[in-house]
């Protein structure tokens with residue numbers, strides 16, 4: 001069975017009114033492969049503006065949300081609020097949330113459960129750090145993170161996994177197609193064994209970490225690479241090239 005290719009642009013803490021107006025204008029004019037699902041994720045304060053102005057075949061994602069619906073949680077945003085303003089997706093468990101903001105596997109699991117319950121689709125991120133890879137811990141780390149997510153999911157329809165090796169994020173050091181394929185295959189096998197063959201077959205696994213217009217096409221040829229989660233290059237015109245990595249336009 002074929003899984004629909006999906007490309008996400010994670011803008012992280014970047015952008016301004018002026019910058020995002022131009023970026024949206026360019027994407028709206030872009031010649032994008034209609035067989036690819038595209039999701040862009042600006043910072044919270046620009047979500048509504050981007051949602052209102054971007055073409056309707058591009059979806060919009062929050063970069064995070066909290067595990068409660070409302071209450072005394074200063075500075076947080078609820079999944080229900082994202083839904084309320086027409087946002088369809090949320091990215092959860094990004095390594096920057098894990099490392100800088102100390103989010104734990106357990107908390108990420110709770111966020112995934114809450115976001116799905118609120119009706120959002122979730123891009124759930126996992127990935128090992130450099131020392132973990134060097135010490136042959138990649139599979140162990142990815143399995144641990146995946147288990148915390150899987151324990152929170154009963155229906156996988158609205159879940160996409162993003163494999164983002166931390167050593168490849170923002171470093172210019174992209175995983176080789178073989179390295180990406182090896183871990184993606186392992187993730188799929190884990191899902192097969194621990195969730196179900198059907199979920200393993202259907203769940204899309206995106207790769208993230210220094211994807212750019214030059215390396216996307218080769219990575220996209222790997223059988224278990226079902227898309228990309230793009231950071232830096234999603235702020236540049238080459239994002240269109242990445243979205244079209246599998247297309248013959």
Ligand SMILES: O=C(CO)COP(=O)(O)O
Nearest residue numbers: 010169170209210231232
């Ligand atoms: O973290 C990423 C996407 O979520 C990847 O970032 P870069 O593409 O900038 O390496």
